[in-house]
Amino acid sequence: MKVKIDNDYEIVQEVFQILIKHLEPSKVMRFLSICNLGHGNYLELKYKLFESETVDSLYEKIKAYQDEKLAEETLNQEDD
Numbered sequence: 001m002k003v004k005i006d007n008d009y010e011i012v013q014e015v016f017q018i019l020i021k022h023l024e025p026s027k028v029m030r031f032l033s034i035c036n037l038g039h040g041n042y043l044e045l046k047y048k049l050f051e052s053e054t055v056d057s058l059y060e061k062i063k064a065y066q067d068e069k070l071a072e073e074t075l076n077q078e079d080d
Helices: 008-022 025-034 042-050 055-079
Strands: none
Touching: 008 025, 008 042, 025 042, 025 055
16 A cells, blocks of 8 residues: 655645635735745745735635625624
8 A cells, every 4th residue: 555645835835725725815824924935936936826816806805805804803892
């Protein structure tokens, strides 16, 4: 029986996809900077992560994320 072991790069890519799904893009990039994970070519990583994005699509995602968080906070305050 063979076991597939992902290499470090594949694991990092998967983690970034999860982060992008649940955080604002600016926070993902700040996290990358804070963790000093930015070895390699930043532009290559940026293009891979955001290749299908435009300024408008990123704005819409950030706005939707912020609106969702605001709605959650409002709901939590009403519950208290």
